[in-house]
Structures are given as structure tokens and as C-alpha cells.
Amino acid sequence: MDVQDETNFAFTLGYRFHDKVGVELLAALPFEHDIHLNGDNLASTKHLPPTLTLQYYPLGGTQARVQPYIGAGINYTHFSDEELAIGDLDLDDSWGAAGQVGVDLLIDDHWALNAAAWYIDIDTDVKVGGTDAGTVEIDPVVVMAGLSYRF
Numbered sequence: 001m002d003v004q005d006e007t008n009f010a011f012t013l014g015y016r017f018h019d020k021v022g023v024e025l026l027a028a029l030p031f032e033h034d035i036h037l038n039g040d041n042l043a044s045t046k047h048l049p050p051t052l053t054l055q056y057y058p059l060g061g062t063q064a065r066v067q068p069y070i071g072a073g074i075n076y077t078h079f080s081d082e083e084l085a086i087g088d089l090d091l092d093d094s095w096g097a098a099g100q101v102g103v104d105l106l107i108d109d110h111w112a113l114n115a116a117a118w119y120i121d122i123d124t125d126v127k128v129g130g131t132d133a134g135t136v137e138i139d140p141v142v143v144m145a146g147l148s149y150r151f
Contacts, residue, residue: 006031010144012116020060024071024100026051026118026142030080035136043084045091047138051075051098051120064106071100075120077138087129091136096121110150118142 009029016022027050035043053073059066075098079091102116122138 006033010142011146012144012148014055014148016055016057020057022055022057022069024053024055026053032081033138041085043082043089045079045083045089046081047077047079047091047122049075049077049120049122049140051118053098053100053118055100067104067106067112069100069102069104071098071102073098073100075122077120077122077124079124084128088127090127090130092125092127094122094124096123104148112148112150113145114148115145117144 008031010026011028012024012026014022014024028048030046030048032044032046034041035045051073052075053071055069055071057067057069059068075094075096077094077096079093082089082091098118098120100116100118102114105113107113119141120139122140124136124138126133126136
């Protein structure tokens with residue numbers, strides 16, 4: 001099975017509780033994916049994948065103009081609106097690991113440009129008509145660029 005790519009609006013909320021350590025929540029509007037088998041559109045689903053990461057800033061300090069970081073954490077994915085051309089489709093919610101790399105480029109004391117990428121392990125058990133049909137691995141690489149504000 002092949003899960004099609006999707007682009008959507010996402011945002012993050014982060015808090016640095018130590019000079020070199022912070023947490024960040026990645027949230028987004030639900031993603032909608034078509035699921036193909038041998039090139040044919042077999043099914044579709046929506047999913048909501050909030051992801052929480054613990055981040056490490058090796059340069060530390062809030063005054064560094066360039067602030068690279070890495071993160072590791074956990075993802076919970078809720079599937080909804082599963083549709084199958086013939087029969088019932090059920091995708092189980094998923095828990096998985098997540099990894100992140102990113103960089104903040106400070107503009108001034110409050111504003112920064114941000115670029116980040118996450119790898120998220122999203123595997124879901126599939127049931128068709130109530131019968132186990134295997135596992136679908138979505139495992140996206142999420143890429144984001146944005147503007148951030150610090151309080």
C-alpha cells in the first residue's frame with residue numbers, strides 16, 4: 001500500500017525551561033491521505049498527529065543569533081473518516097517515536113526565523129470489514145519553515 005503525500009497548516013508551541021533544554025508541541029489541522037494499492041485509489045483517511053519533543057540547544061543561551069537544536073519525543077496519531085471503496089475500513093490510533101532537527105535565526109530579541117524537520121513513526125493496524133488486513137506505515141518527514149515570537 002502507498003499513502004499519498006499531503007501538505008497542510010501546522011504550528012508549534014515551545015518553551016525553553018533551561019539554557020539548553022526545551023519542549024515543543026507540533027500541532028496541525030487534520031491531514032487527509034489517499035491510500036493506493038498497485039496505483040489504484042483504494043481508500044482515504046484523515047489523521048491528526050500531535051507530537052511532543054524534548055529539545056537540546058547545544059549552543060545554549062538566548063542571545064546566540066543562530067540556534068540549532070535537536071529533539072526526540074513521542075507522537076500520538078488519531079485516525080478518522082476512514083473510507084474504503086468496498087466495505088468498512090478501520091485504522092487504529094497510533095503511538096510512535098519522533099525525531100527533530102531545526103534552527104532558529106534570531107532577527108531581534110523577540111522575533112526569529114525557524115526551519116525544522118521531524119521524522120514521525122506512524123504505523124497503524126488496518127481492519128477491512130472487521131478482519132485484520134495488516135499494517136500501514138505512514139512515517140512522514142514533516143518539513144516546516146516559519147516565523148517565531150519569543151515572550
